[in-house]
Amino acid sequence: MRGPDGAGTIARVITLPETPRLVSPTTDVRTSYLVGEQADCLLRGTDTDWLAAASDDFDAFVEVRRGVKTRWDVPSTLFWFVSGEYYLGSLVIRHELTPSLTEEGGNIGYHVVAPWRRQGHATRMLAAALDECRKLGMDRALLTCDPDNEGSRKVILANGGVPAGRPRGEDRFWITIDPA
Numbered sequence: 618m619r620g621p622d623g624a625g626t627i628a629r630v631i632t633l634p635e636t637p638r639l640v641s642p643t644t645d646v647r648t649s650y651l652v653g654e655q656a657d658c659l660l661r662g663t664d665t666d667w668l669a670a671a672s673d674d675f676d677a678f679v680e681v682r683r684g685v686k687t688r689w690d691v692p693s694t695l696f697w698f699v700s701g702e703y704y705l706g707s708l709v710i711r712h713e714l715t716p717s718l719t720e721e722g723g724n725i726g727y728h729v730v731a732p733w734r735r736q737g738h739a740t741r742m743l744a745a746a747l748d749e750c751r752k753l754g755m756d757r758a759l760l761t762c763d764p765d766n767e768g769s770r771k772v773i774l775a776n777g778g779v780p781a782g783r784p785r786g787e788d789r790f791w792i793t794i795d796p797a
Contacts, residue, residue: 631703633700633701633703634700634701634702634703635700635701636700637698637699637700637703637705637738637741637742638698638699638700638745639696639697639698639708639742639745639746639749640696640697640698640699641683641684641695641696641697642679642682642683642695642696642697643679643697643699644675644676644679645699645702646697646699646702646703646704647675648702649702649703649704650671650675650697650704651668651671651672651675653704653705653706653730653731653732653733654668654671654730655668656730656731656732657728657730657731660731682695683695685712688709688711689711689715689717689718689722690715691711691712691713691714691715691718692711692712692713693709693710693711693712694709694710694712694749695707695708695709696708696709696710696746696749698729698738698741698742698745703733704730705729705730705733705738705742706727706728706729706730706733706738706739706742707727707728708725708726708727708728708742708743708746709725709726709727710724710725710746710749710750710753711723711724711725711726712724712753712755714759718759719759720784720785721761721785721786721787722761723758723759723760723761723789724750724755724758724759724760725743725746725750725758725759725760727739727742727743727746729742734768735768739768739769739772740771740772740775740776743760743772743773743776744776746758747776747792747794750794751794751795751796751797755794756793756794756796757791757792757793757794758791758792758794759781759789759790759791759792760773760778760789760790760791760792761787761788761789761790762787762788762790763787763788764783764786764787764788770788773790773792774790776792777792777793778790778791778792779791779792779793
């Protein structure tokens with residue numbers, strides 16, 4: 618949105634009640650989670666049927682997402698980026714890499730739901746994820762992004778990402794995680 622002077626400033630519609638942070642999935646953000654993820658699916662033209670189960674029993678939906686789970690054949694932890702009652706996005710940390718994750722996917726995946734994009738949340742979310750990686754004893758993390766996703770590329774570079782080629786169509790970046 619343009620400001621009154623015509624400059625390209627982003628107008629903030631909602632002032633967040635607190636600094637956003639990574640948390641384990643929580644029932645505290647039920648409505649904003651469902652609305653945000655539905656908006657994302659509709660914008661991408663992807664299926665929204667999976668949200669019906671979440672809507673019907675959000676407590677159960679959240680419970681199966683909490684803690685360390687085996688996903689992609691490795692231990693993984695899912696986080697939500699929240700501010701008070703507002704769900705801003707999701708982030709997953711894969712604690713290890715398989716050969717296929719080394720080629721596509723990497724250690725960290727994230728997304729910010731549409732209403733909250735282009736406000737710096739992804740950059741802060743990834744920085745917080747690197748702190749979580751440090752707690753897990755990781756010394757570096759691999760991230761990948763689509764070559765056309767300039768926003769994600771900027772987020773990764775802002776967090777110390779070093780380009781590492783494009784072996785299978787995705788741009789790869791390594792981020793060194795400094796010890797505490």
